Structures are given as structure tokens and as C-alpha cells.
Amino acid sequence: MTLRKQLFAAPEMDDAISRMASSIANAFPGENTVCALVGIHQLGVPLAERLRDALANLTGRTPEFGKLDISMYRDDIGNRNPLPLIRETEIAFDVNDRIIILVDDVLSSGRTIRAALDALTDYGRPRMIRLAVLVDRGEPEYPIRADFVGFNLSLPADRKVSVSFGDGNSSGGIYEVDWKK
Numbered sequence: 001m002t003l004r005k006q007l008f009a010a011p012e013m014d015d016a017i018s019r020m021a022s023s024i025a026n027a028f029p030g031e032n033t034v035c036a037l038v039g040i041h042q043l044g045v046p047l048a049e050r051l052r053d054a055l056a057n058l059t060g061r062t063p064e065f066g067k068l069d070i071s072m073y074r075d076d077i078g079n080r081n082p083l084p085l086i087r088e089t090e091i092a093f094d095v096n097d098r099i100i101i102l103v104d105d106v107l108s109s110g111r112t113i114r115a116a117l118d119a120l121t122d123y124g125r126p127r128m129i130r131l132a133v134l135v136d137r138g139e140p141e142y143p144i145r146a147d148f149v150g151f152n153l154s155l156p157a158d159r160k161v162s163v164s165f166g167d168g169n170s171s172g173g174i175y176e177v178d179w180k181k
Helices: 010-027 044-059 111-121
Strands: 003-009 035-040 064-068 099-107 128-136 148-152 159-164 173-178
Touching (some): 044 128, 128 159
Parallel strands (some): 035 064, 128 148
8 A cells, every 4th residue: 555645736836847947048048949858758748848838938939849768778677577668759859969958757866867868869969968857856876966956855765756747637746655554
């Protein structure tokens, strides 16, 4: 049995995404023509879509957008059961000499981001790669840090952070999940 505790509701998530978009716009003023958002499958994609929309509303310009599958780049690919679902990478722009904002829902160990960096650089050589995450748990196993963060959380190692963007039936939120209960 798992125990879920809501940490942040949908309106708080929306505020955090707006703050992240503002930080990105301030970090790269006038750079929208060379700036692109790339969401990591699975939950980095809806976050990247929301950041794209927020940036378009804020600046009047819509940054390029892509989706990145990292399944075959993970260091635990042979240890996972069942095997991962492979999703399509969709990057319809040239990543060379671009500022890429890599987007994921939660930064925990840093392993997902390490895999994403390997996958992304197979498409070219960006000018710069920055990381945007909705939740940074701190203390990653790899020397990886987020540049744009919605929430910083410090939770026990046995707790998972679960992000839900909601659908027609739910409003979404950020949850602390205790797998031991």
C-alpha cells in the first residue's frame, strides 16, 4: 500500500511555471530565435509545453519545442522489468548552436538528466544546455544542478515525488509518496 500526500495543488504549480518562464525570459532576453525547449518523456513533455505557452504569453514569441526519449540511454536499461516503453523523439529543428532548455518534472538522482544529455548531443552540438525542473529534490548522485526550478524539496530518501498535470477529471498537483506504508 502507498500513502500519497499532496504537497502543492494545481494553482501553486501554475504559479511556479510562470516564475520559471519569467526566469528563462530574463536569462535570455531577445534569444527566443535561438532558444528551444526540449521536454524529456514522459512528464518533462507536458511541463515543457506549459513553459512554452507561458513564454509565448510573456514575450510574444513562441520558442521552438521538442520531445526527447531517453529510454535507450539509461544506465539501468538491462535491469528494468518490464522493458521500457520507447517513445518517439521529436526534434524538428537544428540543435546546433542553439540554447537548449532541457525540461523534466523532478530532479532526483541526476541519472535521467545524464541520459538526456547523451541523447540530446546525438542530435548536434548546442551552444548551451540549461536545465528546468518543476521539483528539485537536492542532493543528486551526479554533479547536476537545475538552472530553473519551481520548487525545492528535501524529503527522506524512501519517499518519491509524483507530479500530475491533471486531465479532464483531475486538477493535478505534486505529491509525496511513501512506498513503505
